[in-house]
Amino acid sequence: MDVKDFWYDLPQELIAQDPLEDRASSRLLILDKEAGNISHKHFYDIIEYMDEGDCLVLNETKVIPARLMGVKKDTGAAIEILLLKRKTKTAWECLVKPGKKCKIGARIDFGDGVLCGTITDIVEEGNRIIDFEFEGIFEEILDKLGTMPLPPYITHALQDKNRYQTVYAKNEGSAAAPTAGLHFTKELLERIEKKGVKLAKVTLHVGLGTFRPVKVTDVNEHHMHSEFFQISKEAADIINSTKTNGKRVICVGTTSTRTIESAADENGHLEERSGWTDIFIYPGYKFKVLDALITNFHLPESTLVMLVSALAGRENILHAYEEAVNEKYRFFSFGDAMFIN
Template sequence: MDVKDFRYDLPQELIAQDPLEDRSSSRLLVLDKDTGEITHKHFYDIIDYLDEGDCLVLNETKVIPARLMGVKKDTGAVVEILLLKRKSKTVWECLVKPGKKCRVGAVIEFGEGLLTGTVSDIVEEGNRIIEFEFDGIFEEILDKLGTMPLPPYITHTLKDRNRYQTVYAKNDGSAAAPTAGLHFTKELLKDIEDKGVKLAKVTLHVGLGTFRPVKVSDVRQHHMHSEFFQVSKEAADIINSTRANGKRVICVGTTSTRTVESASDDKGYLKEKSGWTDIFIYPGYKFKVLDALITNFHLPESTLVMLVSALAGREKVLHAYEEAVKEKYRFFSFGDAMFIK
């Protein structure tokens, strides 16, 4: 299976640079995974495709302002840091630019000494383990000094950082937003619940591994970075009872998908569980829990295009993407949505 099999052509101008004023007014491409039929709607129409007794799986992770600008204490050189994985209260695995200047022992100051970090180790792919020193509460300091780690294809400045956050975001820890959830408003979610659709809330802290380009030609040789996930007993019970009643489990986003597929046994039964997952879903994968998926439009040759192709078939997905390009849909994080039913 060649990575080039998941390529498609995307005009630069279709990459969404700003979120829409109204989250739920984005467009929605509905793809029938069995027939390949495509329907064009708006996201607020999603409620028409949800039935009483169905279950929506939401990822409650919250994006932290994980990008920090600092200076090396000895030279004054500017250093950019992206917090990736929390190892303990004061220790993080970080992506550092420029990495070469930050050897073990390097001390970096942020906010004129409000926060200080010392590089204690160099790990996989040159990431740095940094031990931070500060007075007070780390999250409050981060709120003051950090900025949202927007993907590199977004060049505009984000005016309101809450727009790169779902309305149900709760658990701090992500370096990127679970973007399929950005389309929901609180009002739309209430209407969905009033219709008798259950909401199962899980957590997967999104790392940059999700977006890491596939650098091998044979897809099967690609290795995903691990990400922390958590499924509560309540969420597991909701999902299990939905399946037992013959109703659908509909995941909001690829992160929710990877969470439930990681947490279930071979028969699709979930228990309360937390841990790290590096699950990689590509064509040939047999889904154990998920029946349908709400997702955004993803980068060519990305693991996310491979995941949706595993659900609906590569040819149908790439045809839907071609149709979306033709109809001038907005792509990627702040773009439009797709429902694979």
């Protein structure tokens, strides 16, 4: 399977730079995964496509202000780091720019010495392990010194950092938002629950591996970075009973999808679980739990386009993307949504 099979043409002007004022007023493309039929709605219409007894799976992860600007202690050179994975109470795996200047033993100051880090190791992809020294609570320091790590295709400054969080974000640890969830408002979720749809809340801390470009020609040779996930007994029970009752499990986003598909046994049964997953879902994959998916429009040749192609078929997805381009939908993190039903 060639990576070029997942390419599509996207005009630059369709990449959304700012979130809409009203989250739920995004446009919504409805794709029938079997027939390939397409219809156009608004996101607040999503409730029409859910039935009593269905289950909506939400990723409760919260984005941390993971981008830090510092200076190398011995030379004063500007260094930018992005926190990727917490390894211990004080150590993180980080993306460091420029990496060449940061060898093992290098020390970096942030916020005039409020936070200081020492590079202790170099791991895969050239990422650095940085051990931090600080007084007080790390999360509070990060809140003061760090900024939201918006994707590189968003060039506008974010006016309200909460717009890069879902309204149900709870568990801190992500380097990027689970963006399909950005369309929900508290009011819309309340209406969905009143209709008798259950909410199953899971956590997957989104790392950059989800968005890492596929650098190999043969898709089968791509390897995903691992990300931490957690499923509570309550969430597992809700999802299991939904399947038992013959109702649908609808995931909000590819991160929720990867969480439940990683944790399920061969029969699609879930137990309370936490751990690391590097699951890579692409055409040929047989879904064990997922029935339907709410998702955004993803980058060409990305693992996310491959995941939705596994669900709805590559031709159906590329046709839907072509339709979205023709209809001038907004793309990527702050863009419009698709419901694969």
